[in-house]
Each structure stands twice: as C-alpha cells, then as structure tokens.
Amino acid sequence: xxxxxxxxxxxxxxxxxxxxxxxxxxxxxxxxxxxxxxxxxxxxxxxxxxxxxxxxxxxxxxxxxxxxxxxxxxxxxxxxxxxxxxxxxxxxxxxxxxxxxxxxxxxxxxxxxxxxxxxxxxxxxxxxxxxxxxxxxxxxxxxxxxxxxxxxxxxxxxxxxxxxxxxxxxxxxxxxxxxxxxxxxxxxxxxxxxxxxxxxxxxxxxxxxxxxxxxxxxxxxxxxxxxxxxxxxxxxxxxxxxxxxxxxxxxxxxxxxxxxxxxxxxxxxxxxxxxxxxxxxxxxxxxxxxxxxxxxxxxxxxxxxxxxxxxxxxxxxxxxxxxxxxxxxxxxxxxxxxxxxxxxxxxxxxxxxxxxxxxxxxxxxxxxxxxxxxxxxxxxxxxxxxxxxxxxxxxxxxxxxxxxxxxxxxxxxxxxxxxxxxxxxxxxxxxxxxxxxxxx
Amino acid sequence: xxxxxxxxxxxxxxxxxxxxxxxxxxxxxxxxxxxxxxxxxxxxxxxxxxxxxxxxxxxxxxxxxxxxxxxxxxxxxxxxxxxxxxxxxxxxxxxxxxxxxxxxxxxxxxxxxxxxxxxxxxxxxxxxxxxxxxxxxxxxxxxxxxxxxxxxxxxxxxxxxxxxxxxxxxxxxxxxxxxxxxxxxxxxxxxxxxxxxxxxxxxxxxxxxxxxxxxxxxxxxxxxxxxxxxxxxxxxxxxxxxxxxxxxxxxxxxxxxxxxxxxxxxxxxxxxxxxxxxxxxxxxxxxxxxxxxxxxxxxxxxxxxxxxxxxxxxxxxxxxxxxxxxxxxxxxxxxxxxxxxxxxxxxxxxxxxxxxxxxxxxxxxxxxxxxxxxxxxxxxxxxxxxxxxxxxxxxxxxxxxxxxxxxxxxxxxxxxxxxxxxxxxxxxxxxxxxxxxxxxxxxxxxxxxxxxxxxxxxxxxxxxxxxxxxxxxxxxxxxxxxxxxxxxxxxxxxxxxxxxxxxxxxxxxxxxxxxxxxxxxxxxxxxxxxxxxxxxxxxxxxxxxxxxxxxxxx
Numbered sequence: 004x005x006x007x008x009x010x011x012x013x014x015x016x017x018x019x020x021x022x023x024x025x026x027x028x029x030x031x032x033x034x035x036x037x038x039x040x041x042x043x044x045x046x047x048x049x050x051x052x053x054x055x056x057x058x059x060x061x062x063x064x065x066x067x068x069x070x071x072x073x074x075x076x077x078x079x080x081x082x083x084x085x086x087x088x089x090x091x092x093x094x095x096x097x098x099x100x101x102x103x104x105x106x107x108x109x110x111x112x113x114x115x116x117x118x119x120x121x122x123x124x125x126x127x128x129x130x131x132x133x134x135x136x137x138x139x140x141x142x143x144x145x146x147x148x149x150x151x152x153x154x155x156x157x158x159x160x161x162x163x164x165x166x167x168x169x170x171x172x173x174x175x176x177x178x179x180x181x182x183x184x185x186x187x188x189x190x191x192x193x194x195x196x197x198x199x200x201x202x203x204x205x206x207x208x209x210x211x212x213x214x215x216x217x218x219x220x221x222x223x224x225x226x227x228x229x230x231x232x233x234x235x236x237x238x239x240x241x242x243x244x245x246x247x248x249x250x251x252x253x254x255x256x257x258x259x260x261x262x263x264x265x266x267x268x269x270x271x272x273x274x275x276x277x278x279x280x281x282x283x284x285x286x287x288x289x290x291x292x293x294x295x296x297x298x299x300x301x302x303x304x305x306x307x308x309x310x311x312x313x314x315x316x317x318x319x320x321x322x323x324x325x326x327x328x329x330x331x332x333x334x335x336x337x338x339x340x341x342x343x344x345x346x347x348x349x350x351x352x353x354x355x356x357x358x359x360x361x362x363x364x365x366x367x368x369x370x371x372x373x374x375x376x377x378x379x380x381x382x383x384x385x386x387x388x389x390x391x392x393x394x395x396x397x398x399x400x401x402x403x404x405x406x407x408x409x410x411x412x413x414x415x416x417x418x419x420x421x422x423x424x425x426x427x428x429x430x431x432x433x434x435x436x437x438x439x440x441x442x443x
Numbered sequence: 444x445x446x447x448x449x450x451x452x453x454x455x456x457x458x459x460x461x462x463x464x465x466x467x468x469x470x471x472x473x474x475x476x477x478x479x480x481x482x483x484x485x486x487x488x489x490x491x492x493x494x495x496x497x498x499x500x501x502x503x504x505x506x507x508x509x510x511x512x513x514x515x516x517x518x519x520x521x522x523x524x525x526x527x528x529x530x531x532x533x534x535x536x537x538x539x540x541x542x543x544x545x546x547x548x549x550x551x552x553x554x555x556x557x558x559x560x561x562x563x564x565x566x567x568x569x570x571x572x573x574x575x576x577x578x579x580x581x582x583x584x585x586x587x588x589x590x591x592x593x594x595x596x597x598x599x600x601x602x603x604x605x606x607x608x609x610x611x612x613x614x615x616x617x618x619x620x621x622x623x624x625x626x627x628x629x630x631x632x633x634x635x636x637x638x639x640x641x642x643x644x645x646x647x648x649x650x651x652x653x654x655x656x657x658x659x660x661x662x663x664x665x666x667x668x669x670x671x672x673x674x675x676x677x678x679x680x681x682x683x684x685x686x687x688x689x690x691x692x693x694x695x696x697x698x699x700x701x702x703x704x705x706x707x708x709x710x711x712x713x714x715x716x717x718x719x720x721x722x723x724x725x726x727x728x729x730x731x732x733x734x735x736x737x738x739x740x741x742x743x744x745x746x747x748x749x750x751x752x753x754x755x756x757x758x759x760x761x762x763x764x765x766x767x768x769x770x771x772x773x774x775x776x777x778x779x780x781x782x783x784x785x786x787x788x789x790x791x792x793x794x795x796x797x798x799x800x801x802x803x804x805x806x807x808x809x810x811x812x813x814x815x816x817x818x819x820x821x822x823x824x825x826x827x828x829x830x831x832x833x834x835x836x837x838x839x840x841x842x843x844x845x846x847x848x849x850x851x852x853x854x855x856x857x858x859x860x861x862x863x864x865x866x867x868x869x870x871x872x873x874x875x876x877x878x879x880x881x882x883x884x885x886x887x888x889x890x891x892x893x894x895x896x897x898x899x900x901x902x903x904x905x906x907x908x909x910x911x912x913x914x915x916x917x918x919x920x921x922x923x924x925x926x927x928x929x930x931x932x933x934x935x936x937x938x939x940x941x942x943x944x945x946x947x948x949x950x951x952x953x954x955x956x957x958x959x960x961x962x963x964x965x966x967x968x969x970x971x972x973x974x975x976x977x978x979x980x981x982x983x984x985x986x987x988x989x990x991x992x993x994x995x996x997x
Contacts, residue, residue, distance in 0.1 A: 032795060033711075036739055038737075059741070060741070070739075071738065261617070261627040264627065264631055265627065283668075284632070288582075289583050289586075290634055
C-alpha cells in the first residue's frame with residue numbers, strides 16, 4: 004500500500020511540476036502574438052508581410068510565435084501614430100509589440116519603454132552587423148532601434164521618355180552626375196516637354212542640405228532645425244529654389260513614383276526603398292501608356308566636391324511588456340536578420356543590408372530585373388566614392404519639414420505662373436527662402 | 444471460480460476484508476457514475492462542446508455576413524442612384540449625350556469632378572475598403588485596347604487601419620483626386636481595364652431594373668498591380684430611359700475583411716471563410732477569410748475536402764493542413780449562386796483539446812482511485828482499529844473498565860463481563876465440588892486400603908485354613924475326587940457345578956427342570972464316582988480344589 008502511495012505522489016508531482024523544468028517562456032501549444040507596425044510596402048506588395056507569413060508558418064509555428072501585422076504605413080505617418088498609441092490617446096490603436104521606428108521617436112517615448120536589443124544579441128552576434136548602423140540605433144546606452152535595413156537616395160527615371168529626350172537633346176545620364184548638370188538637364192527638359200517638371204523630389208530639404216554640406220559648414224542649430232545663418236545653406240537653397248519656381252523641378256506628392264507614373268515628371272529623387280512603389284507602366288493624360296523602363300542613377304553630387312551619401316531608414320523596436328514577448332521578439336529578429344534572409348529582404352525592397360555577410364554577397368545576387376541591378380550598382384558607386392552621412396531622426400525636424408513641403412506645394416503653381424509672366428526668378432526664389440526661414 | 448472460491452474462503456484479516464469491501468463498493472459506485480456520465484453524454488463533451496461553439500460562431504458569422512452584405516447592398520443601391528443622378532445632371536447641364544463622353548477629356552474630367560465627392564463620402568460611410576464608379580466611356584478611343592479601357596474613379600481606403608481616413612486614387616484623374624485630398628495609389632492607372640474587371644461582361648449584360656435585384660458580388664480577384672485580393676459588390680448605373688451607363692459599387696479587400704470582420708471568440712485560431720464550395724470541397728483560396736478579433740490566423744490554402752465526423756462537425760482536409768469546423772450555404776445576393784460560409788479551427792487545436800480532455804479524465808480517474816484507496820485505507824483502519832483493540836483486549840483478558848464508545852463493542856464487553864462473572868461462580872462451585880470429591884476419594888481410598896488390607900489378611904487366613912483342611916483331608920480320597928470329576932457325565936457335571944455354585948437342591952431341581960428322584964440318582968452316581976459320602980464332603984473337596992487352583996493362579 005505504501006509503495007502505491009509513493010507512486011501516486013510521484014505521478015502527481017511529475018504532472019504538476021513538469022512545466023517548471025522548461026527554460027523557454029514560449030510554447031507552440033499556446034503561441035504568443037506580437038502585433039507589428041512597419042513601413043515596408045504600404046499600398047503595394049509587401050515583401051515584409053511575405054517574410055512574416057513565412058516566419059509564422061515555420062519558426063513561429065515551431066516555437067509558438069505569431070507576428071500579426073496590423074498597420075503598414077510610411078515613415079512620415081509612423082511617428083505621430085506611434086506617439087499617439089504610446090500616449091493612449093482616445094481613438095488611437097493599441098501600441099504594437101514590434102514597430103519600425105527612428106531613434107528620435109524612442110527618445111520622445113522614453114527609452115525605458117522599449118527593449119534593449121543588447122540583452123538579446125551577444126557582442127559576437129552584434130559584430131556581424133555594420134557598426135555605423137547599430138551605433139545609429141543607440142539611444143542613451145540602449146540599442147533601442149535595431150537596424151534591419153538602411154536606405155539612401157537615388158535618382159529614378161522614366162527610361163522610355165528619357166531615351167527620346169536624350170536622343171533629341173543630347174542630354175545623357177552622365178550629365179546627371181552633379182547638380183549643375185542636373186539643373187541644366189532640368190531646364191532643357193522643361194523646354195523640350197512643353198513645361199513639364201524634369202524631376203520630382205521627395206526630400207527637397209535633404210538634397211539641399213547635402214549640397215550645402217559638401218560645400219562645408221555645420222548646418223544644424225541647437226533646436227534640431229537648420230542654422231539659417233549658415234551662408235552655404237542659403238546658397239544651396241537658392242540653387243534649388245530657382246529651378247523650383249520655374250517649374251523645372253517639383254516637389255513629390257507625396258512620392259516621386261506618382262509623378263513618374265502619371266508622366267508629370269521624367270525623373271524623381273527619393274529613397275532607394277521607393278523602387279518598390281514605381282509602377283511598371285507610365286500612363287499619360289490621353290490614356291496612352293508605355294513601359295516605365297525604370298532606370299536608376301546615383302544621387303547627383305555637388306559639382307567639384309565629393310558626394311555625400313545619405314544613410315537613413317527606420318529600424319525595429321520592441322515595446323517592453325512581458326518576458327515572453329521579449330523572447331519572441333528576439334527570436335523573430337534573429338531569424339529576420341540572418342545573412343541570406345536579410346539579403347533577400349533588402350534586395351526586394353531596395354534597401355541596403357545591415358549584415359556584413361549580406362553586404363558582401365550582394366554583388367553576386369540574381370536581381371529580379373535590370374532596375375534593381377542598376378539600383379544596387381548606384382548604391383555600390385555611392386558607397387565606394389561618396390561620404391556616408393546619417394541624417395537627422397529628430398521628429399520635430401520632420402514636422403517642420405512636412406509643413407514647409409505643404410506650403411511649397413501650394414505655392415508652386417503661382418510661383419511658376421509668375422515666373423512665366425516674367426517676374427524675377429531670384430526674387431521668387433527669395434520668397435521661398437523667406438518661407439523656409441518662417442517655418443516653425 | 445475456484446480462485447474466487449479460494450479468495451472467498453481464504454483466511455484474511457478483518458481489516459483487509461473491510462478494505463476490500465469498501466473498495467468494491469466504491470468501484471461499483473464509480474461504475475454507476477461512469478455509466479451515468481456516459482449516458483448523459485459527458486464523456487464526449489469535447490466534441491460536443493466544440494460542435495456547439497462552432498455552431499454558435501457560425502451563427503454569429505452568418506448573421507454578421509448577412510447584415511454586412513445587406514448594408515453594403517443598400518449603400519451600393521444608393522450610390523448607384525446618386526452616381527446616375529449626378530451623371531445625368533452633368534449631361535443635362537452640358538447638354539450632351541452620354542455617348543459624347545468618349546474621347547472628351549474635358550467632359551470626363553467634368554463628370555469625375557462631379558462624382559468624386561459623393562463617391563468618397565459613400566466610401567467613408569461604408570464598411571468597405573474601396574468604392575468605384577465605372578462609366579461605359581473612354582478618354583481616347585483611338586488607342587490600342589481602347590475597347591477594354593473604361594473611364595471612372597476607383598478610390599481606396601489606406602491600409603493603415605479601419606479608422607484611417609486617408610484615401611488613395613487607384614483609378615481616375617490624378618488632378619481630380621488631389622483636389623479632394625485623394626493621393627494617387629502606387630499602382631495607379633488612368634482608366635479601368637474591363638478585361639481585368641471580374642465578371643464585367645456578365646454584369647453589363649444582366650444589368651436591369653430594379654436595382655434591388657441587380658446587385659452582384661464578384662469572384663475574388665487580385666487587384667491589378669498589387670498582391671491584394673478583393674471582391675466587388677457591383678450595382679449597375681441605369682438611367683431613367685433604361686440606358687446602362689456603367690457600374691458602381693464597393694470593394695471589400697481581403698486585408699480589410701480580415702481587419703473588419705475579426706470574430707469575437709475564445710477559439711484562438713479560428714478561421715471564417717466565405718468562399719465557393721461544391722461536392723464536399725471547400726475552395727479556401729477563392730473567397731474571403733477572416734480570423735478572430737485582435738488576432739492572427741493561418742488562412743487555409745488550396746481545396747479542403749470535407750468529411751463528416753458526426754455530431755455536427757466536419758473534417759476539412761487540405762494538402763498542408765486540416766481543419767475541423769462547420770459550413771453552411773449562404774445567399775448574399777439575389778442571383779448569385781450560394782456561397783459557403785465556414786467556421787474552422789485547426790485540427791491540431793481540436794486534437795489537443797481531445798488529448799487534454801482525455802488527460803484530464805485520466806488524471807481525474809487516477810485522483811479518484813488514489814483518494815478512494817487512501818479513504819478506504821484510512822476508514823477501514825479507523826473502523827477496525829477499536830475492534831482489533833477490543834480483540835486484543837479480549838486476548839489479553841484485560842477488558843475491565845475501558846469504554847470504546849461503540850455501543851455494540853461496549854455491549855459485547857458487558858456481556859463478556861457478565862459471562863466472566865457467571866463462569867467464575869460456576870468455577871467456584873466446581874472447585875468446591877472438586878475439593879469435596881477429592882476428600883471423598885481420599886476417604887474411600889482409605890476405606891479401600893483398609894478393606895484390601897482386611898481382604899488380604901482374610902485371604903491369608905483362608906489360605907492358612909485351607910492349608911489346615913488340606914492337612915486334614917486324606918490325599919488318596921482327594922485324588923480320587925479329582926480324578927472322579929473327569930469321569931462325570933455332562934449332566935452330572937452340570938449338577939456338580941450347581942452344587943459348587945452354592946445352589947440348594949430345590950434350586951437345582953428348578954434350574955435343571957428334573958425330578959427329585961432324578962437328582963438323587965445323579966447324586967448317587969456323583970458320590971460314587973467322586974468317592975464321597977455326603978454333600979458336605981463333596982463341597983469341602985471342591986473348596987480345596989478351588990483353593991488349589993487359586994493358589995496355582997497366585
């Protein structure tokens with residue numbers, strides 16, 4: 004009888020205490036769901052969502068992790084949405100467990116609210132990533148924003164139209180290597196096309212800023228906005244403002260890909276990641292259409308100066324909640340940033356890899372089409388000959404920049420009209436400078 | 444039987460016997476309990492509960508679908524009436540015919556300008572991901588494929604979430620869209636391509652009044668240029684004269700459907716399908732699917748083959764995964780064929796629930812057995828211990844004074860005490876009697892000893908006297924006497940024995956049944972043969988002879 008009792012007790016103990024022996028907090032039988040907001044593929048096919056589906060079907064199912072993408076947005080709209088969610092504002096959705104972010108957002112949110120990825124990755128593991136990229140994600144002493152991809156700027160063009168323009172005017176791609184050649188080509192295209200914009204710029208301020216930096220000087224003031232007293236800044240602004248008021252170049256609405264798709268502009272300067280959003284067909288107002296034949300060139304540089312390669316892009320942050328979610332986030336990020344996977348992801352989305360191994364392998368990657376090959380050729384050229392520059396991630400900066408862009412978009416038709424009516428180009432450009440200085 | 448018999452009659456302790464009886468009783472009770480649970484269907488509770496839950500979810504999903512599509516149809520009909528009114532208003536205002544829209548960029552822009560506001564408003568009022576209006580006209584009939592190009596507007600909600608008000612222009616004039624804050628979609632095109640519009644020819648050919656019976660739901664299709672899948676609810680634009688101007692309606696994208704129709708449930712991986720089904724096959728990827736509120740689900744892929752599991756459940760087997768669920772045909776518009784609504788859970792979840800339920804039952808049974816054994820052990824021990832103690836007391840004969848507070852045992856001890864007292868009294872009597880008997884025995888022994896002593900002295904006297912007599916008897920006569928006995932006839936010998944036994948003549952006459960004369964005759968012969976003269980001499984020789992025989996015997 005005693006023996007039976009002992010067996011019974013052992014059985015009960017084994018049944019009751021079985022769970023205590025497990026080291027992981029994850030369980031395939033009761034998967035943990037991580038909600039995610041990201042910026043990879045808004046209103047378009049999303050390679051990120053495909054990878055996440057692959058993760059959910061494989062590693063996620065095996066370990067008990069489900070990544071549920073609830074918002075796909077763009078980097079401009081991301082910050083206010085995250086801050087509203089974090090502040091639990093009425094009507095704001097719940098804060099996601101994983102989200103694309105800039106270090107500036109984390110600073111506003113409070114670094115204590117997000118995971119420190121240094122707790123999830125060993126020093127040896129972190130050494131496999133591009134050091135500058137991981138350094139950019141540091142907020143205080145936390146690796147709060149893990150780089151999963153980085154983008155730069157490139158010049159995209161409607162190849163079909165450019166070939167005709169080039170054949171008739173002699174303007175070639177090599178003329179677009181520096182800003183002088185670029186603005187000259189813009190003026191000639193304006194004439195050739197009967198008043199169309201040569202280029203739509205996604206980030207006018209950043210392009211102007213790179214030009215000013217190439218000429219020298221510190222650009223930023225203490226409040227995160229520009230030092231408006233900097234003479235190089237004004238000179239660079241005026242260089243962009245003159246073709247702008249004449250309609251040779253324009254601001255994107257909201258991205259250059261739209262203007263190329265509608266035939267409103269021949270080229271566009273924007274994020275390398277924008278390649279995902281370019282339409283393969285250009286449709287003109289008379290409903291005629293032709294293949295876009297998208298071509299990609301390096302970002303023009305300041306004439307006679309070393310080019311500056313902007314490095315930008317959001318990283319991935321994890322909202323600090325439970326240990327189980329932290330472990331799940333770590334598993335996902337390890338999986339997502341593996342060499343080959345990182346390479347496949349960035350190549351599909353037009354980003355630069357963040358993993359040294361993936362960077363090395365990119366040269367031999369079988370690109371899906373010629374546009375992508377040209378894009379990575381341009382990135383390679385810029386990496387090899389340009390000076391890298393990490394752009395500001397200050398949320399306040401982007402708020403003022405967006406306000407400025409909105410004003411400029413509204414002003415441009417009248418400025419263009421006034422320029423056509425013979426008003427002084429310099430005076431019109433001065434008006435834009437005044438607007439720039441007035442932005443709060 | 445023999446074993447049972449052996450067990451039945453084997454010598455077991457009282458405690459084991461009680462333990463066994465209690466165990467048997469418990470086992471019988473548990474059997475009855477199990478039978479009751481089985482008969483009341485408690486053992487199949489997982490399957491039953493799953494079927495009930497899924498049936499309830501199906502009810503909710505079906506009502507949700509019916510309500511949703513009905514509301515969308517009402518909005519679609521209103522949209523059609525409004526678009527038709529605005530179009531005819533513009534045509535009247537411009538004094539042109541509808542056919543004159545074709546090849547007129549100005550009038551097409553004018554019409555789009557007129558309808559875009561109400562179209563966006565309808566979209567925002569609806570629970571749909573997009574709204575469109577398509578006119579049977581094109582801006583340029585001279586280009587290649589102009590026959591498939593149709594002017595119109597197609598506005599979509601942003602993918603950021605249900606509450607997001609941002610709109611994208613998927614089809615239509617960019618400038619018109621911009622003026623209403625509608626940003627061109629990444630995959631924007633100026634006009635619709637009718638060859639990519641699902642069921643386009645059929646929708647046009649069957650367009651007729653009343654609108655209430657003319658709305659349709661298209662097949663699931665991929666929005667050109669994107670990976671997004673959607674269905675359209677279409678309503679024809681029919682003028683006052685019956686002319687069909689085009690189509691309008693709403694888009695329900697898979698992404699939006701998933702977001703908007705996530706079902707409230709406690710089934711963590713539930714999937715709801717609204718898709719085509721035939722002959723026991725569910726075409727999972729040909730329709731819309733959604734999961735649970737604020738949750739993720741694994742959308743079924745390919746075709747799912749249905750197998751009835753009984754109890755209201757169906758197994759849906761696919762190439763990659765299998766599901767358990769319920770399905771039902773639903774009618775969402777008048778003329779469209781029935782669509783199958785299905786509510787499914789992954790088979791792994793169902794199997795896990797079954798295993799969990801089984802494990803719980805096994806654990807419960809084990810626990811019951813454990814508790815039963817412990818209880819039987821404890822109670823049998825508790826019940827038997829006073830009995831064993833009392834038995835031990837009985838054995839130890841120390842049963843005085845202690846009370847067990849068990850009526851039967853205390854009564855038994857009272858009875859035994861009374862018996863003891865009775866026995867003690869009997870014993871005392873017997874002891875007394877024994878002592879008396881012992882005294883009597885001793886007295887008798889003394890008397891016997893004295894009698895024996897007297898007897899022995901008498902015998903010695905007799906021997907001495909016999910010896911003296913013998914010395915007085917003539918040995919020759921005595922020898923003749925002894926010899927003469929052997930010559931006696933049987934009758935004479937018998938009469939001689941009568942004399943020796945002390946019988947009188949009268950007694951001998953009576954015993955031997957002879958006459959006195961006969962006796963005298965025999966006496967004469969006997970005297971003669973024995974050489975005696977009288978009966979007295981005869982008896983003296985006989986006594987001597989007996990004395991000799993006894994002396995030889997001593």
